[in-house]
Amino acid sequence: MSNPFDEKSAGLTISNLEVLPGKRVKTHLGVVQGSTVRAKHAGKDILAGLKNIVGGELKGYTELLQEARDEATERMVQQAKSVGANAILNVRYTTTSITMGAAEILAYGTAVILE
Amino acid sequence: MRFENRAPEETVNYADEHPLKEFALLVVGVLGAVALGAALLGFFAGELAARVPFATEREYAQSITLKFEQAKLGPAQRGTRDELRALAGKLAAAMPLPPDMTIRVHYADEPTVNAMATLGGNLVFYRGLLHKLDSEDAIAMVLAHEMAHVYLRHPARAMGRGVAVGLVLSAVSVGAGRSIGGEAAQRAAVLPLLKYSRDQERAADELALRALVKVYGHAGGAADVFKVLGSAVAGEAARLAILQTHPLTDERLALLQELSRGNGWPSDGPRTPLAAALRPAGAKE
Amino acid sequence: MGWLDFLDWIIFLTLLAVGYFAGRAAEARHYASIRKREQELAKVLAFATKYPPAAHLPQHTRLVAGSVVVGSDYFKQFVAGLRTLLGGRMKSYETLLDRARREAVLRMKEEARRHGYRLIVNVKVESTNITGGNRGGLPAVEAFAYGTALKPPAADGSQRAV
Numbered sequence: 001m002s003n004p005f006d007e008k009s010a011g012l013t014i015s016n017l018e019v020l021p022g023k024r025v026k027t028h029l030g031v032v033q034g035s036t037v038r039a040k041h042a043g044k045d046i047l048a049g050l051k052n053i054v055g056g057e058l059k060g061y062t063e064l065l066q067e068a069r070d071e072a073t074e075r076m077v078q079q080a081k082s083v084g085a086n087a088i089l090n091v092r093y094t095t096t097s098i099t100m101g102a103a104e105i106l107a108y109g110t111a112v113i114l115e
Numbered sequence: 116m117r118f119e120n121r122a123p124e125e126t127v128n129y130a131d132e133h134p135l136k137e138f139a140l141l142v143v144g145v146l147g148a149v150a151l152g153a154a155l156l157g158f159f160a161g162e163l164a165a166r167v168p169f170a171t172e173r174e175y176a177q178s179i180t181l182k183f184e185q186a187k188l189g190p191a192q193r194g195t196r197d198e199l200r201a202l203a204g205k206l207a208a209a210m211p212l213p214p215d216m217t218i219r220v221h222y223a224d225e226p227t228v229n230a231m232a233t234l235g236g237n238l239v240f241y242r243g244l245l246h247k248l249d250s251e252d253a254i255a256m257v258l259a260h261e262m263a264h265v266y267l268r269h270p271a272r273a274m275g276r277g278v279a280v281g282l283v284l285s286a287v288s289v290g291a292g293r294s295i296g297g298e299a300a301q302r303a304a305v306l307p308l309l310k311y312s313r314d315q316e317r318a319a320d321e322l323a324l325r326a327l328v329k330v331y332g333h334a335g336g337a338a339d340v341f342k343v344l345g346s347a348v349a350g351e352a353a354r355l356a357i358l359q360t361h362p363l364t365d366e367r368l369a370l371l372q373e374l375s376r377g378n379g380w381p382s383d384g385p386r387t388p389l390a391a392a393l394r395p396a397g398a399k400e
Numbered sequence: 401m402g403w404l405d406f407l408d409w410i411i412f413l414t415l416l417a418v419g420y421f422a423g424r425a426a427e428a429r430h431y432a433s434i435r436k437r438e439q440e441l442a443k444v445l446a447f448a449t450k451y452p453p454a455a456h457l458p459q460h461t462r463l464v465a466g467s468v469v470v471g472s473d474y475f476k477q478f479v480a481g482l483r484t485l486l487g488g489r490m491k492s493y494e495t496l497l498d499r500a501r502r503e504a505v506l507r508m509k510e511e512a513r514r515h516g517y518r519l520i521v522n523v524k525v526e527s528t529n530i531t532g533g534n535r536g537g538l539p540a541v542e543a544f545a546y547g548t549a550l551k552p553p554a555a556d557g558s559q560r561a562v
Contacts, residue, residue: 013461014463015461015462015463015522015548016463016522016524016546016547016548017450017452017461017521017522017548018450019450019451019455020459020461021452021454021455021456021457021458021459021461021550022455022456022457022458022459023458051471052471052472052473052474052477052539052540053415053418053419053422053473053474054418054419054422054423054426054473054474055419055422055423055426055427055470055471055472055473055476056426056430056470056471057430057468057469057470057471057503058469058470058471058530058540059469061469061530061540061542062467062468062469062542065467065469065542065544066467069465069467069544091463091546092524093524093526093544093546094526095526095528095542095544096528097528097529097530103528103530103542118445118447118453118519119445120442120445120446122438122442128494128497128498129491129494129495129498130489130491130494132491134420134424134475134476134479134491134492135420137479137483137491137492138475138479141479141482141483141486142482144486145482145483145485145486146482149485287485290484290485291481291482291484291485294477294478294480294481294484295474295477295478295481296477296478296479296480296481296482296483296484296485297481297484297485298481299412299478299481299482300481300482300485355406
């Protein structure tokens, strides 16, 4: 799966900085956001339940959240492209856990046109 | 302007102590406090309940009394019940019951191997237990034991304690929810209840033995009952004494021996045969 | 003798022991790995400030991130459950969050290095509770670290590994 953070594949620059070094913002286009809610299927959940006894990294959940985050970022990029931006600045992420094995990720930032 | 990263001190964000230290502190401190709190609250609630006048308890338990009185019994069962009541009357004369403490014996035609005393002086004798006892002495011991519970206000005390411990349990479940630690705390809260229950059983056993010996001259019937009850509880050999509501059978028999020796009671003697109405009808054992 | 009642307790104590020993071992291993990699990645600088050095010069930028979900064990959960009745520091979970945060930052640095970056600014770290089971409490925690990695543009556009 392509990495949405990769400039070349996303088609625009993403950063959590407000100001990119050496670049000037020509136009601010407003807030864009992307969110997903993802749940892991039961099989991975059972393994996590067993891991609950011994501890350690829950790789299944790590992947779940990474995928959700990637998707949220892609959606945010899609919104930005739709308004004609070539960069998204001041990107922030929030995560909320929703009941058993489900998480909501929100990615939001300011869509801009850089000179 | 210089830009560098320096590694900060590690043990700022976590406690650098052995996890078993916290474990020990919490187990002793929290579980101990919960058990102690439940024990104290239970004790005082029980004492309070026992001070409610028996007349008030009987009135409060009217619905229970009515429920038992209205159970359908055939003529043979009614005969059994009346015989049980006569026997109870004989025993009551040998016990220091206050005049207003009325005991009502009910016979339940069910296979449960048990007899119980509940609020308001109500006694229930189940068919299952009755048919396992083969002498009047044994039946008298059961009746005397339950009557002793009533005399000592045990049903009321148990109810008071149950309410108090219930409060502790709900406090724990609000605090710790369904976590493993919370469940452990709930079990800790119930332990004192079990201890009080065992103490009550011992007290009832002692009082019942006195009455039994007064009426029959010896304590043989008691040993019969303990043995029957002991074999009725499945897997009694594999039980932990501290988690039971009753003392283990061996302990009850030991108490019987001790009291007999201490008071000079004969521990055995001829058993009075069962009256016809108390014998099982048909081929039932 | 008395094993029937014990069965309940035996299962409980076994789980507790397994959780304690396995958990401690996993934690020690993880911390050893974290400390080693923190030394290795010390060259990749990370800052929480927004304003990068040489802000007036054009640079390559890339959003880099790292995340991890760390689960707690039976022993930690038991101790935490009792702690919620007493109050105070939940020492059994402090190490969990510390490990998760440091691991997430390390993974972020690793990603930066993988693409040839040596500087990350505006680093943010957030932790989330992942209740993956039916017990109350905190069975697992997720830490997510992200920031903007910067490097001066190479003349020929190639990326050099650190």
